[in-house]
Amino acid sequence: MNNMINLVTLCLVGLAIAAPAPQTANEVATRIVAVSKSKPELLSAAVSSADPDLLRVALTDADPALLEVALTKANANLLGTALTRGVKGNLLRAALTEARPDTLETALTAADPQLLTLALTEAVPELLG
Numbered sequence: 073m074n075n076m077i078n079l080v081t082l083c084l085v086g087l088a089i090a091a092p093a094p095q096t097a098n099e100v101a102t103r104i105v106a107v108s109k110s111k112p113e114l115l116s117a118a119v120s121s122a123d124p125d126l127l128r129v130a131l132t133d134a135d136p137a138l139l140e141v142a143l144t145k146a147n148a149n150l151l152g153t154a155l156t157r158g159v160k161g162n163l164l165r166a167a168l169t170e171a172r173p174d175t176l177e178t179a180l181t182a183a184d185p186q187l188l189t190l191a192l193t194e195a196v197p198e199l200l201g
Contacts, residue, residue, distance in 0.1 A: 101136040110143030117148035122155035129161045134168035141173050146180035153185045159192040166197035 095103075106115060119127065130139060142151060154164065167176060179188060 096132075098134075098136070099132050102131050102134050102139050105136045105140045106131060106143060109140050114143050114146055114148055114151055117152050118143065118155055121152035123157040123159070125161060126155045126157075126159055126164055129164050130155065130168060133165045138168050138171060138173060138176055141176050142168070142180055145177050147182075150180045150183060150185060150188060153188050154180065154192060156189075159189070162197055163192045163195055167192065170197075 118130070122130075130142075134142075142154075146154075154167070167179070171179075179191070183191075
């Protein structure tokens with residue numbers, strides 16, 4: 073009987089450890105934007121070319137309205153540039169939480185890819201807002 077109780081306890085502890093943490097309201101909102109409002113080709117470009125850590129930043133920390141700008145109005149190549157390895161997560165976070173929507177749209181539609189990379193790797197976070 074003790075072995076059975078130990079086994080059940082072990083299984084319950086394992087499930088509790090393996091269960092993902094509850095999502096915040098912002099995380100739910102960003103996922104709704106990603107699934108229901110994004111252009112499929114932009115979502116595909118973002119997911120296929122993104123550094124996983126940067127994608128996590130975008131889907132966890134972004135202002136949902138700014139994420140919507142990125143996933144509906146961006147140039148796919150520039151969106152890919154913003155999510156590629158080497159971009160600093162804190163700078164991407166600043167761009168997706170503090171930028172004005174029109175500024176973010178311009179950065180993701182008309183920027184020179186090398187300048188966008190430079191901004192997301194070398195800028196002072198406060199300058200991206």
